[in-house]
Amino acid sequence: MAGVRTILKGGRVVDPVNGIDGQADLQLDDGYITQVGQNLKVNPGSLVIEVPRGCVVCPGFIDMHVHLREPGQEHKETVATGVAAAVAGGFSAVACMPNTDPVNDDAGVTGLILARAAQAGLARVHPVGAVTVGLAGERLAQLGELRAAGCVAVSDDGRPVADTILMRRALEYASMCGMVVIDHCEDVSLTEDGVANDGFQAALLGLRGMPAAAEDIVVERDVTLSGMTGASVHIAHVSTRGALDAIRLGKERGFSVSCEVTPHHFTLTDDRLSEYGANYKMNPPLREQTDVEAILEGLRDGSVDCIATDHAPHHYDEKLAEFDRAPFGVVGLETAVSICLDRLVHPGHVSLSRLVELLAVNPARILGVAGGALTVGTPADITVLAPELAVTVDAQAFRSLARNTPFDGWALRGGVAATIVGGRSVYVNELVDGAVQFETVASDR
Numbered sequence: 001m002a003g004v005r006t007i008l009k010g011g012r013v014v015d016p017v018n019g020i021d022g023q024a025d026l027q028l029d030d031g032y033i034t035q036v037g038q039n040l041k042v043n044p045g046s047l048v049i050e051v052p053r054g055c056v057v058c059p060g061f062i063d064m065h066v067h068l069r070e071p072g073q074e075h076k077e078t079v080a081t082g083v084a085a086a087v088a089g090g091f092s093a094v095a096c097m098p099n100t101d102p103v104n105d106d107a108g109v110t111g112l113i114l115a116r117a118a119q120a121g122l123a124r125v126h127p128v129g130a131v132t133v134g135l136a137g138e139r140l141a142q143l144g145e146l147r148a149a150g151c152v153a154v155s156d157d158g159r160p161v162a163d164t165i166l167m168r169r170a171l172e173y174a175s176m177c178g179m180v181v182i183d184h185c186e187d188v189s190l191t192e193d194g195v196a197n198d199g200f201q202a203a204l205l206g207l208r209g210m211p212a213a214a215e216d217i218v219v220e221r222d223v224t225l226s227g228m229t230g231a232s233v234h235i236a237h238v239s240t241r242g243a244l245d246a247i248r249l250g251k252e253r254g255f256s257v258s259c260e261v262t263p264h265h266f267t268l269t270d271d272r273l274s275e276y277g278a279n280y281k282m283n284p285p286l287r288e289q290t291d292v293e294a295i296l297e298g299l300r301d302g303s304v305d306c307i308a309t310d311h312a313p314h315h316y317d318e319k320l321a322e323f324d325r326a327p328f329g330v331v332g333l334e335t336a337v338s339i340c341l342d343r344l345v346h347p348g349h350v351s352l353s354r355l356v357e358l359l360a361v362n363p364a365r366i367l368g369v370a371g372g373a374l375t376v377g378t379p380a381d382i383t384v385l386a387p388e389l390a391v392t393v394d395a396q397a398f399r400s401l402a403r404n405t406p407f408d409g410w411a412l413r414g415g416v417a418a419t420i421v422g423g424r425s426v427y428v429n430e431l432v433d434g435a436v437q438f439e440t441v442a443s444d445r
């Protein structure tokens, strides 16, 4: 198929960076976008794909917070199964956290992840390196070497950079290397052995609590440090009203602060804990209604920059353990887009254009990676949405190796029709009428 020009015809194109929201055609050549406009001319030999009725053509979505578990825990997920899940969920790229075994605090581990991603050839993979050696929180990793090996950001995710002077140095060095520090904000002296939000539900069920203040305090510190150093900080998986207030204040003061929220934190509260399943156990924990409302407010008013899944695959047996002992985390790659369409777009919290900012534009900008726009001359990474598609979540059908989702069985309005990476169709949803045409998108690989 190499060399064949492809035209995606007749879709609604939503591309906020280029100010497009309306009917337009896209022309692809050799994996790149070569023209965007209305009624593009079709030359003989070009392949025309009619975008299915009602579908929306967007810049490829980027999930900036996933755990792919390779190397070291391939029974939970591999790079290959993780990127298969990503493209089935509409993500053309993911950024993967360094808490593998060995930790990605070394150029060799970064290289291995990138090699596995290239073998899989589905979603693009942007490794996130460790801030500290072994995620131990003691000594800075070689940030420059990680950058040179292909890391796009650094984080000790799973835990915070607890030591304040170390965090200051991390911000300064990372910024010199052109990387953002992504912080998992938790004062572990306050959360200690906690397993659930410290509130009425945890008290009722006799679960050890993790107070919202443990998150707020570290977010406030990071915002202050960002102001002090001028370096960029990105707050991972914000779950509390207090944390959002601190981020909003930092932005008002002109600090380089950004943040992400997860689909589970804007749809679920700790009321679910009475169901007692370990698929409601994550860190930060499910919070209270006031926190969910604060996140929705942040999604509406722009204080939230991104939606990321914190996709955290675990083996079935591990999540079967009693709540106290089960590991933290849920998968999210294959449910996020449907949750966002059903819970954010259809109820009117955010427009499709704002959703594209949250899932594509801002993740690309914060990580400094390609993508986020359908600009002529850039790689053709495209997510095609079917906003009216009726979707029922079926964890057994996931491409991910893991099934630990709190959304199994949910009926949702909206889904993914196709995912295109570098001009190559890497996922097509056969449940969308006419979407199968995307399988013929021309490829340069």
Ligand SMILES: [Zn+2]
Binding pocket: 157, 158, 159, 184, 236, 237, 283, 284
């Ligand atoms: Zn985390």
